[in-house]
Amino acid sequence: MSPLNTDDLQQIFEKLDKNGDGLVSLEELNWLLEKIGVKFSVEELQPLLGKPSLDFNEFLFFYDSISSEKDNNISSSSEVLVADQESNKESDLVKAFEVFDLNGDGFISCEELQNVLSRLGLWDESSGRDCRAMIRVYDTNLDGQLDFEEFKNMMFLTI
Template identity: 65%
Template sequence: MMSRLRARELRRIFENLDKNGDGQVSLEELNWLLEKIGVHHSADELEFSVGKPSLDFDEFLYFYNSISSEGTTGSSGLVSPKGNKGDGDQETDLAEAFKVFDLNDDGFISCEELQSVLSRLGLWDERSGRDCNSMIRAYDTNSDGRLDFEEFKSMMLITIS
């Protein structure tokens, strides 16, 4: 299972999704986010699962918690990515996550790709002082300045243990 996000990170994602600033995330905005992380549902499926046209922050947190539970169908009715039921499931989850970051599909995650994806999710802020090069260097075992799948997998397994 992927590393769970902290409330502060979820708040930033919520605020970035809430384009009109009304304190609600529409199903369209929510579906956009889900597609960016590789979870695909039709608008009708999402509306049926959520049961309302938009979510406030507390409902967004509840929704996040329901889809990020270990490999179960959350109370939202949406099936979360597979959990730790076996190494094959975890490997599949990590491969899917890797694809989200590998924007040019070259088999590597560059600093630019990492920063782009984190920015789209609202987890990158120029003022945060984060340096994507140092983030990559921490797990770049062959020192080529980018992460291959095995390096990414090591990073994620350390992050979620």
């Protein structure tokens, strides 16, 4: 079970596409980031996207590209760059974890997960989703919440 399957990504895309033009613009993406507490300017997003807007297939490709692990066959000339990217990836994961860890105790509880998903417009009581079941999939120590390592494993396993 993956928390972000194609249906979930389609729902996120549709929520981001506020003007309904079938494209997610930099402004629409920035709206989502601001909603979850991540501050970027539109100018900072432009180099990341490489274009002013994304259709759904490009959005999926963008999601895949930012969430996939790098190929293990890396040439020695790019090892420094990859090490820097891995450091940035870890830093990005820490920031993402902090978005969900609302009380700052180092764990993501069911209530925190539901709160953040609700703020993103991705939680629907009638959908039958159970945040305890979502957490249980990656909760290796069975304490009912996610610590950073479990969260990191979840992010890499949902690729």
